[in-house]
Amino acid sequence: MTIPMLVILAASIVAAGQTFTCTPTHVWDGDGPVWCAEGPHLRIAGIAAREMDGTCRSNQPCPSASAVEARDALVGLLGGPRGNIPTGHVVIRGPRLTCRSEGSAGGSRTAAWCRLPSGADLSCAMIRTGTVLRWDRYWKGPACR
Template sequence: MTAAPPPSLICHVVHVHDGDGPLWCRSGEKIRIAGVQAPDFESAAPCHRPAAQRRTYDCDDRAARRSQQIVARLALGKRLVCQPVDRSYERVVARCRLPDGRSLSCAAVAAGAAVRWDRYWRRYGMGGCR
């Protein structure tokens, strides 16, 4: 018998730390966006991305700020429906849907805020983006 997946959670986003999370929910939950890697403020290391998607930006503070701003435009103040898939650093890793039904992971990639992190994209069963 297969265990049932954890129930979806609703996240009213009140803060976006960087382009892959955490997103801080009004409930106090912190969510890492599943399947993507974005520039962050904690590290100057290059982002993980396939060779075909590499660009000439480094994961520096400017790239991290731009990524955070894009995800904030997508999610801040919105009600997301999120399906937990894992835990990482005391955060829930989740596949989240925007109010219009789009995957937040796909929207972040399409907007240039993040890249697919293929190892986790496959692990979390992210599927394709429209």
């Protein structure tokens, strides 16, 4: 499978406060990055998942679910897997998300609060899967129901 040129280009950071559209194409782990067809790489705001090597960083909440469980939960919310690429990212063809940027999440990632087409908050939907934890230090989202 060849990687589309859009994916190879460096992702731009969406300025804090801006609303943007993300059509997910690839997922790394349960809190991102999620690659968007429009260019940005999302870090889902307000949540923490295990790293793909199974560890948790010392400064973040550490869920009991594995990184693979969290990644697969996110992939499920975004339409299901379509394959993999050599980097380990899961290829998806997700529904268009409406997102609001919190600015840089380090590297080439944009921290963002996103809504699924149903109107559901993606961060809350991930918390409900039980595979990620709310990260109070960065939580500026809605009260999840």
